[in-house]
Amino acid sequence: xxxxxxxxxxxxxxxxxxxxxxxxxxxxxxxxxxxxxxxxxxxxxxxxxxxxxxxxxxxxxxxxxxxxxxxxxxxxxxxxxxxxxxxxxxxxxxxxxxxxxxxxxxxxxxxxxxxxxxxxxxxxxxxxxxxxxxxxxxxxxxxxxxxxxxxxxxxxxxxxxxxxxxxxxxxxxxxxxxxxxxxxxxxxxxxxxxxxxxxxxxxxxxxxxxxxxxxxxxxxxxxxx
Amino acid sequence: xxxxxxxxxxxxxxxxxxxxxxxxxxxxxxxxxxxxxxxxxxxxxxxxxxxxxxxxxxxxxxxxxxxxxxxxxxxxxxxxxxxxxxxxxxxxxxxxxxxxxxxxxxxxxxxxxxxxxxxxxxxxxxxxxxxxxxxxxxxxxxxxxxxxxxxxxxxxxxxxxxxxxxxxxxxxxxxxxxxxxxxxxxxxxxxxxxxxxxxxxxxxxxxxxxxxxxxxxxx
Numbered sequence: 001x002x003x004x005x006x007x008x009x010x011x012x013x014x015x016x017x018x019x020x021x022x023x024x025x026x027x028x029x030x031x032x033x034x035x036x037x038x039x040x041x042x043x044x045x046x047x048x049x050x051x052x053x054x055x056x057x058x059x060x061x062x063x064x065x066x067x068x069x070x071x072x073x074x075x076x077x078x079x080x081x082x083x084x085x086x087x088x089x090x091x092x093x094x095x096x097x098x099x100x101x102x103x104x105x106x107x108x109x110x111x112x113x114x115x116x117x118x119x120x121x122x123x124x125x126x127x128x129x130x131x132x133x134x135x136x137x138x139x140x141x142x143x144x145x146x147x148x149x150x151x152x153x154x155x156x157x158x159x160x161x162x163x164x165x166x167x168x169x170x171x172x173x174x175x176x177x178x179x180x181x182x183x184x185x186x187x188x189x190x191x192x193x194x195x196x197x198x199x200x201x202x203x204x205x206x207x208x209x210x211x212x213x214x215x216x217x218x219x220x221x222x223x224x225x
Numbered sequence: 226x227x228x229x230x231x232x233x234x235x236x237x238x239x240x241x242x243x244x245x246x247x248x249x250x251x252x253x254x255x256x257x258x259x260x261x262x263x264x265x266x267x268x269x270x271x272x273x274x275x276x277x278x279x280x281x282x283x284x285x286x287x288x289x290x291x292x293x294x295x296x297x298x299x300x301x302x303x304x305x306x307x308x309x310x311x312x313x314x315x316x317x318x319x320x321x322x323x324x325x326x327x328x329x330x331x332x333x334x335x336x337x338x339x340x341x342x343x344x345x346x347x348x349x350x351x352x353x354x355x356x357x358x359x360x361x362x363x364x365x366x367x368x369x370x371x372x373x374x375x376x377x378x379x380x381x382x383x384x385x386x387x388x389x390x391x392x393x394x395x396x397x398x399x400x401x402x403x404x405x406x407x408x409x410x411x412x413x414x415x416x417x418x419x420x421x422x423x424x425x426x427x428x429x430x431x432x433x434x435x436x437x438x439x440x441x442x443x444x
Binding site: 065144151 | 398
């Protein structure tokens with residue numbers, strides 16, 4: 001299924017739809033967001049994509065621990081890499097949004113801080129991997145850390161941000177779900193939002209599969225030499 | 226029952242080693258006291274918030290230094306020996322217990338030194354002592370597992386800091402937030418929830434290290 005092309009086409013179609021409809025539809029008037037609410041179609045799907053990619057990465061990490069193969073290690077690493085890129089993009093889109101609605105790009109809001117921390121946790125994963133020269137050992141220890149890092153996402157991204165005061169939706173004193181925007185997400189938004197989430201996530205998977213094939217080729221070459 | 230015996234035996238071995246060598250305990254103690262003394266020279270008696278922040282930062286560095294040793298001191302040969310006499314779960318559990326005890330003592334020590342040198346801004350000292358012990362244990366649990374990971378890689382000491390600091394931030398944030406109660410006589414809402422979350426976080430780390438350590442152990 002992964003080699004078939006229909007989902008790649010779907011991803012492109014959905015993203016074209018996101019970029020056209022996202023900028024053209026009539027958006028609801030929410031608080032002080034005005035037109036910047038359109039960023040919702042780009043900022044939030046980044047985090048959805050990141051979570052999906054990290055989840056796939058941790059599944060391959062567990063697979064690697066149960067049955068170590070070079071492939072599962074490459075899969076786990078590459079999904080984590082793309083996930084981190086999505087996270088950084090989510091942080092950047094969020095900062096741009098915050099610049100217009102909160103007054104400054106980085107206001108040390110708990111949401112921003114904890115998102116940055118979770119990305120640092122994953123950055124440490126790559127450093128840990130690079131510090132180990134033995135391939136088998138690298139895969140195994142990387143997988144162990146990957147599982148641990150994924151578990152740390154629960155408090156950093158899903159629990160603590162809901163408990164502290166924040167300007168971002170979903171914090172204490174602010175209603176709504178941090179992801180879905182709660183009641184703010186009315187029908188017109190949903191029409192673009194969910195296709196955008198699926199489109200971006202598929203794009204992430206697509207990028208990763210390409211990188212995986214490249215890594216596998218490199219691996220084959222080093223084996224042959 | 227057998228594993229309980231192994232755990233206590235390993236725990237006793239660590240304790241005995243500590244009592245005989247008295248190297249790491251006094252080493253860390255000297256580290257704590259000299260850092261706090263330098264802080265005292267630099268800041269005198271700071272305000273509540275600064276006091277709180279400094280206290281937890283010191284805890285963090287003490288923990289990195291105290292706990293990192295626990296795996297780095299074991300040579301490859303000795304690890305092989307443990308491998309032949311005990312299971313990985315018993316081994317990590319004994320390490321977790323020992324480090325928790327070490328950090329418990331260190332937390333109390335540094336709290337006393339803080340109170341002595343940096344003044345006493347605490348309105349509710351008992352709560353803060355409880356929190357300091359809980360904080361010490363939670364820091365030690367996380368760093369024990371990270372030390373186990375780092376001991377498998379090169380440049381272990383540097384790696385400990387790189388791996389540890391991002392991961393410990395959520396816990397430190399929680400601890401600092403909870404600790405603010407000790408500075409005022411008003412009880413904050415949602416406090417029990419945060420303490421429970423901290424305990425749940427510790428439990429999660431312990432369970433994860435029990436599950437994951439067997440994979441680190443094989444070499």
